[in-house]
Amino acid sequence: MPTEHIFPTGAEAAADLAGRIARILSDAIAARGIATIAVSGGRSPRPVLEALAKAPLDWTKLIVTLVDERWVEPSSADSNERLVRETLLQGPAAEARFVPMKNAAADAYAGQVAAEPDFAALPWPLDIVLLGMGDDGHTASLFPGAAELPNGLSSPARTMAVTPPAAPHQRLSLTASAILDSRHIFLQIGGTEKRAVYARALAGGAVEELPIRLALCQDEVPVEVWIAEG
């Protein structure tokens, strides 16, 4: 059962989440000399990443990567890499080592072949995986109905390529096993629709129906959820 942190607004939830992330990363650096975080894209993480960038961390000891990426140029407004560079990797935080997902391959499938060694070489388990969730219950780029979903849920690889059934761009994504090879999973949700999907996911059922269940319906990795009521 996840630990829930409920706030009236998204801004308050984001500020609290950023503080929690900073404390865990600081403890990881103190304990192991290095800390790793994989962050999601989309709209929700922006205020968290902007607040985290201001945390007084030894950024030279931090590895930042992505939970998933749209197969677009990093200059694209749809790029998760661009989101991270514009929000988190600013000021002192720009000293962090960033491991991108997008590479020069023509598509996400060739891109996955090129990216996998870089992700396999990360110091697993990751300290934090920051997830979001779509209204369809997807997380990362593990989309219900995607042809690649069964592989994404079972593969021992760290990354997978996927063509979402109803979202733009091919994607590169962490697999379920990579997401679960972490010390902390944090999920950020807000709004009525997502809170309803979250409640359905918690009630149990097939992970293929609501892939967020891969994180919510397991007891191996501690999961905390930041819920904005507004």
Ligand SMILES: O=C(O)[C@H](O)[C@@H](O)[C@H](O)[C@H](O)COP(=O)(O)O
């Ligand atoms: O690349 C992406 O789109 C994300 O990684 C994706 O999994 C996201 O977390 C959800 O789609 C929620 O997105 P919002 O935070 O924008 O609602």
